[in-house]
Amino acid sequence: MAHQAHAYHMVDPSPWPLTGAVAALLLTSGLAIWFHFHSTILLTLGLVLLLLTMYQWWRDIVREGTFQGHHTPPVQKGLRFGMILFITSEVFFFLGFFWAFYHSSLAPTPELGGCWPPTGITTLDPFEVPLLNTAVLLASGVTVTWAHHSIMEGERKQAIHSLTLTILLGFYFTFLQAMEYYEAPFTIADGVYGATFFVATGFHGLHVIIGSTFLAVCLLRQIQYHFTSEHHFGFEAAAWYWHFVDVVWLFLYISIYWWGS
């Protein structure tokens, strides 16, 4: 039987990086083809390939870590660094959209009426649904912390309850935001106000959906006894991502909804 004389994980050859790269190519070219030639075949293929890649790649990681014991402490440390670096890159991603918003709103051009909000734009009342959305995400931060402590203390049922509550709050936020999108008196095509509003909040909403999905996977894994009180990095990564999503919302709320109204 072969043994390794180190604690690191030499990963087996895998097809998923290639399928992921092909999916990225199909999605980007597919988007361009859709915009210019109104055909969605490449886009659909790319989406399917992306979903299959994510499912199978992450399933492999769960198998390697939870069932095959490859996630030793040094390996976990590397995974932690990886998640931190990824979230940092996402921070810079959103920083760009905040830059765009402040660029346009701090010095509104004459075309907009020289004012912010621009002439003809009816903004949303920040103290109606947006405030509720803030409370929902802050509450979900409390429930996900309850979930973490429950896992650390071996409280299985409490962990399942608190994690479920967190995911439900995430769904509630998405539902409320979708309603707001439909009821809004302005659209993405309403000049730079509409563009900055919907692109920034839209990408945030996408991240809420991604974060909720990540937490839902953790819920399924918790139910299937994958996590121990000492080793549950998948959950920690999901919780970090969720807190990041919450913080981005707080910046969006203060900047776009409140100051920008």
Added chain:
Amino acid sequence: MSLSTAALATRRVLAAASHSSHEGGARTWKILTFVLALPGVGVCMANAYMKMQAHSHHQEEFVPYPHLRIRTKKFPWGDGNHSLFHNPHTNALPDGYESSHH
């Protein structure tokens, strides 16, 4: 120095509270969930609902501002003139509302 039973008990409780991240941390966050977080959501739900009821249903007057309702390129769906979350009551098209005020 010998302490009374009550003093010993108090010291134990205070020590547990300060170490709540290790012992009973889940309980603390469970309490915060049901005493602070969820009631906070409830209050905001009630507030949003009442404010929505107090709204007038008046449709914003249409002014064909050139800096709004940009149509440099058609949307890649439908007739190319409606945004993804188009609401006929609140969103006018470049030449006016589709639906008249109900």
